[in-house]
Amino acid sequence: MDYTFLIALTTMGGLGLIFAGGLALADRKLRVEENPLIAKVNEALPGANCGGCGKAGCYDFAVNVVEGSAPVNGCPVGGTDTAQAVALIMGVDAGNNIKMIPRIHCRGGNSEAVKKMVNYYGPISCSAMSIVSGGDKMCYYGCLGGGDCVTACPFDAMVMNNDGIPEVIEELCTGCGMCVQACPRDIIEMHPIDRNVFIFCRNHDDPRTSKDVCAVACLGCGICSRKSDGGVEMVDNLGVINYSLLDESKIPFDKCKTGAIAKLRDVSNEEIVN
Amino acid sequence: MELLVIFFGAAVVNNFVLSYFLGICPFIGVSNKISSAFSMGLAATFVMVLTAIVSWLIYNLILVPYDLDFLQYVAFILVIASLVQFVEMFIKKMSRPLYRALGIFLPLITTNCAILGLALFIVLRDYSFVESVVFGVGAGAGFTLAITIMAGIREELDLADVPKAFQGAPITLIVAGILALAFMGFAGMIS
Incomplete structure (x- = not known):
């Protein structure tokens, strides 16, 4: 009768036991107490x-x-x-923790932004588009629409709307900021959830060019800045909001020709409805 | 003389990482800082030497007499896994920061082909006990040498202006390739 099987079994079993015993001893000696x-x-x-x-x-x-x-x-x-x-x-105090929400600083979707004369046939991914001549929109600052932020979101809180611009579902968003890192154009920024006024554009082109490339671009006219008492500064043809000085009532929202500076939620309307 | 040849053969001429391409995982993974790379080298060396000793004993005193050499892979893996567990406990006890710096790559020595390769080379080349130990030390020294050189280069590389597409893993792999080319200069000095 062939005993090879039995010998193999006992040998390996024995070796295993010996090593297990050695490790158990080592574990006794070298155990680290964890907090x-x-x-x-x-x-x-x-x-x-x-x-x-x-x-x-x-x-x-x-x-x-x-x-x-x-x-x-x-x-x-x-x-x-x-x-x-x-x-x-x-055993400490948590302090006030205001929820942070990503805001997309571009509203130039497929119907607003002017397309190039060429078509893009590459992979539908913002990082690829930004390398290959910057996607198919004329604007070199705006959303590429490839949905890298949607892919990056671990909580399914980001969706592309029909216009090809991502939207945040605030109930699902946890504020982890993965979408901010995913965006090659840096148009996503984290803001406290109660901020309401944003300039939904990142275009630094001169007024004429930005008017040509997108219907909702910030032209850099500066009309919001002049009335705002420092709430909006003009930096390189683009309005930048200084939230510590911002007074919402001083911003002439109806004077902005493209609606680049806007309220996220129209609070006054909601109040009337309620 | 024979032992010196085995040592330098394993450490430099037929370097495990740079000419056999064994143990690439920690070589890429833990080579971003010289201090942790050197420690990784020492941990791997420790496991290699002990593996060389134990696997030689098991192979020649248990497996061969009972005609069980078909079990060599299983037995060697058993030895390596146990030793790595031991080293892991030891490092966790001795140096918590080092344990954290090595991270997942420490338990991954278990499945490191450099260690298994060492055990199998010993069988393949029919080394005596002393030769096996020297071979283990040499292989470990070679691994430490390679990973430390790599970490030195990568520390300098952090300051270099690398094109975006090459940042991270790609440039590391290119550097590893060039380093392997440099070690080709030793090829054939000891067969």
Whole structure:
């Protein structure tokens, strides 16, 4: 009878046992006590491992919080609830944590932006388009419409609308900021959720050119800046809002020919409806 | 003399990383800082030497007498996995920052082909016990040498103006290729 099978079995089993015994001994000698707070904080986190906090993942963030090198409200995804849960474990005050939401600073969709005379047949991805002569729109500053931000969003909070411009679903958005990094044109910016006035354009061209390339571009006329008492500054043919000085009532929204500066939500209308 | 030839053969002439292309994963993964690269080299060397010792003993004292050399792969993997577990516990105990710097690449030594390759080379070339140990030390020294040189280059590379399409992994692979070319200069000195 052939005993090879039995011999093989016992040999490998025996070796395995010996090594297991050695490792068990080593584990006794070399065990590292881990701070039990780390596991608790880790449990309170969303566990999406999105990296929005700037750490390698939720566990790494928990380690950093316990060691004191990350703030208890450092998780942008969990928002106020998570911040308070973590603060409770750590025994500190969470402070006010205003939710941050990405805003898309371009409204030049397929019907507003002027297309080039050539067609783009490459991969539908903003990073590819921005390398290959900058996509098919004439504007070199605006949204490419390839949807890299939609792909980057781990929470499905970003959708392309019918016009080819991404939109944020605020209920689903956690403020992790992955879309900001994904955009090669840098038109997505994080803002506190209660900000209402934005300049929905990033075009730095001179007035004539920007008028030619897009129907909703900021022309750089500066009419909003002149009336705003420092709330809007003109930088290189583009209005930039200084939110600390901004007074919404001083901005002449109806004077902006292209509607580049606009309110996100028309609060006064809502009040009438209610 | 024979032992010196084996040592330098494994460390420089037939460098595991740069001429056999074994163990590329940590070579690319942990080579962004000299200090952590050197530590990775030392950890790999430690595992290599112990693997050389233990796998030689197991192969020649257990597998060959019982006609079980078809089990060599399984046995070697068992040895390597256990040793890596041990090294991982040891580093976690001794130096927490180092443990974090090495990250996933430390447990990945388990599946590192450089270590398994070492064990299989020892069988293939029919080394004696002392020769195996020297071969293990040489291979480890070669790995440490390669990964430290690579880390040195990459630290300088951080300051260089690399075109966007080449940033990150591509330029690292190109540098690794050029480094391997440089090591081709030793080829044939010791067969």
